[in-house]
Amino acid sequence: MTDPTVSVVIVSRGRPDALRRSLLGVSQLQYPSFEVVVVADPGGVDMARAAPFAESLKILPFDEPNISAARNLGIDHAAGEIVAFIDDDAVPEPQWLRHLVQPAYRAEVAAMGGFVRGRNGISFQWRARSLDHLGEAQPLEVDPRRPTVLHPPGGRAIKTEGTNMAFRRCVLAELGGFDPAFHYFLDETDLNMRLARAGHATAIVPLAEVHHGFAANALRGANRVPKDLFDIGASWAVFQRKHVAHDDRRAQWDRLRLTERQRLLKYMVSGPLDPVQIRRLMRRLDEGYAEGNTRTPGAAGIAMHPRAPFQPFPSLPRRATVMPTRPIHLRRDRRIAAERVGNGEIVTLICLSLTARYHRVTFEPDGSWLQSGGIFGKSDREMPLLSINSRKRRLKMEQNRVASQRGLREE
Numbered sequence: 001m002t003d004p005t006v007s008v009v010i011v012s013r014g015r016p017d018a019l020r021r022s023l024l025g026v027s028q029l030q031y032p033s034f035e036v037v038v039v040a041d042p043g044g045v046d047m048a049r050a051a052p053f054a055e056s057l058k059i060l061p062f063d064e065p066n067i068s069a070a071r072n073l074g075i076d077h078a079a080g081e082i083v084a085f086i087d088d089d090a091v092p093e094p095q096w097l098r099h100l101v102q103p104a105y106r107a108e109v110a111a112m113g114g115f116v117r118g119r120n121g122i123s124f125q126w127r128a129r130s131l132d133h134l135g136e137a138q139p140l141e142v143d144p145r146r147p148t149v150l151h152p153p154g155g156r157a158i159k160t161e162g163t164n165m166a167f168r169r170c171v172l173a174e175l176g177g178f179d180p181a182f183h184y185f186l187d188e189t190d191l192n193m194r195l196a197r198a199g200h201a202t203a204i205v206p207l208a209e210v211h212h213g214f215a216a217n218a219l220r221g222a223n224r225v226p227k228d229l230f231d232i233g234a235s236w237a238v239f240q241r242k243h244v245a246h247d248d249r250r251a252q253w254d255r256l257r258l259t260e261r262q263r264l265l266k267y268m269v270s271g272p273l274d275p276v277q278i279r280r281l282m283r284r285l286d287e288g289y290a291e292g293n294t295r296t297p298g299a300a301g302i303a304m305h306p307r308a309p310f311q312p313f314p315s316l317p318r319r320a321t322v323m324p325t326r327p328i329h330l331r332r333d334r335r336i337a338a339e340r341v342g343n344g345e346i347v348t349l350i351c352l353s354l355t356a357r358y359h360r361v362t363f364e365p366d367g368s369w370l371q372s373g374g375i376f377g378k379s380d381r382e383m384p385l386l387s388i389n390s391r392k393r394r395l396k397m398e399q400n401r402v403a404s405q406r407g408l409r410e411e
Contacts, residue, residue, distance in 0.1 A: 004104050005310055006034040006097055006166070007078030011062075011070040012044035012088035014217060019044050023051055024367050025091035028318060028346055030407055031098055035311045037078055039070045044088070056313050065218065067162075068178035068187045072300045075169065075177050079310035082112075084166035090116075090212040091363045092164075093405035094320065094346050100166050103147045103203035110171040110200035111192070112147075113160035114208030121211050121361025121371070122379055128204045129159040131196075134252055135189055135239055140204070145404075147205045157196035162188045164210045169306075171200060176299020181238045181292075184219065184231040193243050209405050211363060225272040229260060229281050230288035237292025253289065260285055320346040320407040322399050324391075327353050330372075338366035348406060350398055356386050359398075369406065371398060 008026060012019040019040065026036055037058040038048045048059045058077055062070050075083055082101050086092055096114070103109045118125040128140040128148070133155040140158075142148040150158045165188060175194050178187050195202065219228050236256060240249045264281055267273040273281075321340070325333040330351050337347045351372040359373030373379060375394045376386050379401065389397070403410045 003032050004081040004101055005079070006031065006082045006084055006101055007037055007074075007080035007169070007310075008034055008084050008086060008097070008313075009037045009039065009071060009074035009078060010086055010088055011067055011074065012038065012040040013063075013065065013070075014041060014043065015088050016040075016043040016047035018089040018213070020047050020051070021363065021365065022086065022088050022091055023048065023053075023057075024365075025363055026086070027053060027313075027315075028094045028367065029092060029097055029313075029315055030094050030318065030346075031315060033080075034084075034097060034313055034315065035078075035080060036313050037074045039074045040088075053314065056311065058308060058311055066180055066183045068182050069180045069300070071187070072177040072180070072302060075172050075302050077306060077308050078169060079306040079308060081169060082166050083169050083172060085162060085164075086210055087163035087212065090163045090210045093209045093211075093402075094318070095405055095407050096164075096208050096210060099147075099205050099404070100164075100208035103149060103205060104168070106149060106201075106203075108151075108201045109149055109203045110168050111158070111160055111195055111202040112166045112208070113158075113202065113204055114164040114210065115206045116161050116164050117209060117211045117361075119213055120358075121363075122359055123381065125212055126161045126164075127206070131157040131159050131189060131192055133244075134248065135186070135193060135243055137189075142204050142206065144206050147203045149201050149203045151201050152196045157189075157192040158202035158204065159192055160188055160202065163212050164208065167191075167195075170304070171195070171198075173302040173304045174198075177302040178300065179238070179242075179297055180300050181295045181297040182235050184235065186235040186239050190239060190242060207404050211361070221272075223272060225267050226264070226281055229285035230291070232260070233285040233288025233290075234292030234295065235288075237289045238295050238297050241293070242297050257282075257285065316344065318344050318346045318407075320409075321348070322395075322408060323347060323349045324395050325349055325351045327351060327372075334364070334366075334368070334370070337368040337370075338364075341367040346407060348399075348402070348408070350395055352391055352394060371402075 039060045041063045116126040128142045129137040347368040355374035356376040357374035359379035
């Protein structure tokens with residue numbers, strides 16, 4: 001079976017440094033036929049045009065605070081059979097696309113979503129979730145190693161995360177893409193509900209992993225503390241009008257509003273917010289909800305044929321390797337790893353100390369992957385606080401843990 005062509009769409013606004021890191025990760029993707037579509041504000045456009053592979057990118061200027069409209073512009077120019085989305089503050093594992101689109105060989109699968117790791121590169125921000133009739137997410141148990149194809153029952157849907165999802169382009173065109181009434185938040189949830197209503201299946205692919213940093217933007221700080229809740233309120237108002245029965249809307253909004261207030265109070269207790277800021281944020285939430293009830297929802301309209309031909313990204317086969325190191329040698333070995341990345345390798349540095357420190361994984365500015373932690377420390381939530389291991393056995397265990405995602409040979 002021939003691998004489908006894929007368009008990777010990255011929307012960026014106000015975060016050129018994050019976009020640079022994301023594109024560096026995308027440049028290491030091991031997939032035979034994909035293109036990269038960057039939809040960005042002026043700062044992001046300048047950064048993309050300065051990238052060493054700029055001539056291989058489709059760069060689309062867009063300077064409006066509307067992620068749905070930006071994604072639709074990306075879809076219009078996407079010429080792949082599959083359109084995949086990743087945020088500008090996320091980095092994909094090298095085998096991301098291979099895993100993510102693997103279920104596309106089944107004709108009934110229209111959407112695919114993977115797992116998302118958080119800032120420490122170990123814990124999961126999101127795994128598998130379904131959506132109830134109110135559009136609220138519930139945990140979903142799936143096989144952690146194999147794709148699961150799901151046909152949700154009536155009124156429910158399967159959740160895909162905006163930073164790690166893919167759709168058949170023809171289905172996006174059929175459904176009209178993303179609804180521009182969702183400027184920010186619930187945009188993919190609305191699409192998930194429409195996909196389910198149209199009878200399409202969604203595949204959850206755990207090994208299709210991205211690492212998501214939650215970089216600061218206009219609506220939240222780097223510490224994830226909210227700066228403004230207007231768009232959250234507005235999007236819920238639009239979503240309710242499209243998907244929630246009229247008699248259920250008030251009770252749901254009261255509950256959602258209470259949840260937001262409780263979230264803000266936790267930040268007040270921990271320090272970043274004060275009572276005045278909480279009152280302002282809650283007022284903005286209510287103002288957004290009122291404004292959202294005046295917006296006109298509706299799909300944007302996506303052309304069946306792309307505006308531009310497929311532009312293959314030069315994805316050269318790279319050898320994936322592991323470099324074991326120790327804290328005392330880390331500075332030296334990071335330089336060596338950077339050189340090997342420059343020579344076309346995908347390098348994973350594993351730095352183990354003689355401790356029980358929790359593990360952490362980062363994608364370094366030079367393009368190498370660095371995992372650090374103790375020989376006896378946790379690299380998985382299910383592990384005990386203390387694991388008795390030899391250095392050799394722990395290195396083998398950690399290599400095997402990420403082998404499928406990074407293209408390493410299991411031992």
